[in-house]
Amino acid sequence: xxxxxxxxxxxxxxxxxxxxxxxxxxxxxxxxxxxxxxxxxxxxxxxxxxxxxxxxxxxxxxxxxxxxxxxxxxxxxxxxxxxxxxxxxxxxxxxxxxxxxxxxxxxxxxxxxxxxxxxxxxxxxxxxxxxxxxxxxxxxxxxxxxxxxxxxxxxxxxxxxxxxxxxxxxxxxxxxxxxxxxxxxxxxxxxxxxxxxxxxxxxxxxxxxxxxxxxxxxxxxxxxxxxxxxxxxxxxxxxxxxxxxxxxxxxxxxxxxxxxxxxxxxxxxxxxxxxxxxxxxxxxxxxxxxxxxxxxxxxxxxxxxxxxxxxxxxxxxxxx
Numbered sequence: 001x002x003x004x005x006x007x008x009x010x011x012x013x014x015x016x017x018x019x020x021x022x023x024x025x026x027x028x029x030x031x032x033x034x035x036x037x038x039x040x041x042x043x044x045x046x047x048x049x050x051x052x053x054x055x056x057x058x059x060x061x062x063x064x065x066x067x068x069x070x071x072x073x074x075x076x077x078x079x080x081x082x083x084x085x086x087x088x089x090x091x092x093x094x095x096x097x098x099x100x101x102x103x104x105x106x107x108x109x110x111x112x113x114x115x116x117x118x119x120x121x122x123x124x125x126x127x128x129x130x131x132x133x134x135x136x137x138x139x140x141x142x143x144x145x146x147x148x149x150x151x152x153x154x155x156x157x158x159x160x161x162x163x164x165x166x167x168x169x170x171x172x173x174x175x176x177x178x179x180x181x182x183x184x185x186x187x188x189x190x191x192x193x194x195x196x197x198x199x200x201x202x203x204x205x206x207x208x209x210x211x212x213x214x215x216x217x218x219x220x221x222x223x224x225x226x227x228x229x230x231x232x233x234x235x236x237x238x239x240x241x242x243x244x245x246x247x248x249x250x251x252x253x254x255x256x257x258x259x260x261x262x263x264x265x266x267x268x269x270x271x272x273x274x275x276x277x278x279x280x281x282x283x284x285x286x287x288x289x290x291x292x293x294x295x296x297x298x299x300x301x302x303x304x305x306x307x308x309x310x311x312x313x314x315x316x317x318x319x320x
Contacts, residue, residue, distance in 0.1 A: 008048045009048075010178065010182065012152070014043035015151050021255075024280050025255065030212050030251055033053075033212045036056070038213070043064075044057070044068060048181070053190065057194070058193070058198065058201045059195065060197055063154050088140065094123045094124065096171045097171070097172045121166045142162070214254075215252065221259075253300065254299070257295055258297075277300050278301075
């Protein structure tokens with residue numbers, strides 16, 4: 001069961017986050033969930049909105065999990081958290097409209113569409129350099145880099161240095177509200193975060209009645225930053241895991257993109273012929289190509305929704 005009154009967004013604001021799509025996919029989720037299991041948690045907007053007794057949450061990106069665990073700890077004292085945030089923001093002279101708009105009107109007039117980036121660039125670059133040198137290397141510093149970074153991504157070079165440029169963004173009321181919602185929700189949920197490869201994550205699980213697994217893996221045929229470690233061999237491993245879950249009688253739902261800019265994920269299309277496939281109208285935007293292109297996103301389940309019975313359709317030969 002999920003909370004229908006309001007959809008909460010993760011304060012990580014990830015590209016590819018399921019915040020906007022949650023109402024469209026959650027209607028296919030089981031109404032009674034004991035343990036919600038998510039091997040590709042990412043920003044976490046899905047688990048924030050799911051009602052369950054326990055949450056087993058995993059991501060291979062250690063920085064993502066570190067931020068989740070950090071924010072979970074900060075939920076015990078949000079006032080102190082925001083005090084520490086403000087001290088760093090002031091130290092690096094970053095914009096913070098959630099308290100006060102400090103961007104001069106002259107900059108706004110000159111750079112009408114990019115004035116946050118122009119104003120924050122110097123302080124952001126100093127914070128980035130301090131983080132990479134170890135001078136300011138806490139999880140909070142990394143989170144602030146995420147908030148002010150381009151497309152709010154976590155990207156590191158081969159030397160392990162954070163190397164995202166400044167974004168045209170601000171620490172605004174939306175960020176503050178998302179954080180407060182996160183603190184309120186996480187404090188009431190029985191969550192356990194882990195930082196494992198998805199295969200190792202599943203190896204450590206013993207399944208129980210009314211477990212539900214939602215998967216939002218990297219999309220094989222798109223070009224997002226977090227797709228770099230994903231290839232056909234890894235996707236085949238995932239499909240093998242899903243076959244095992246189905247044989248064990250564990251309910252799962254998986255999001256994926258089947259068509260994108262002339263590419264077709266033929267193997268996934270063949271696989272999902274044996275399950276229930278639902279079209280999802282998405283607004284997917286690639287980090288490398290910041291525009292909407294012709295694509296098709298689907299949600300595939302190994303069960304037929306009792307609340308919303310739909311006829312599954314074969315997608316193998318369909319074109320977009």
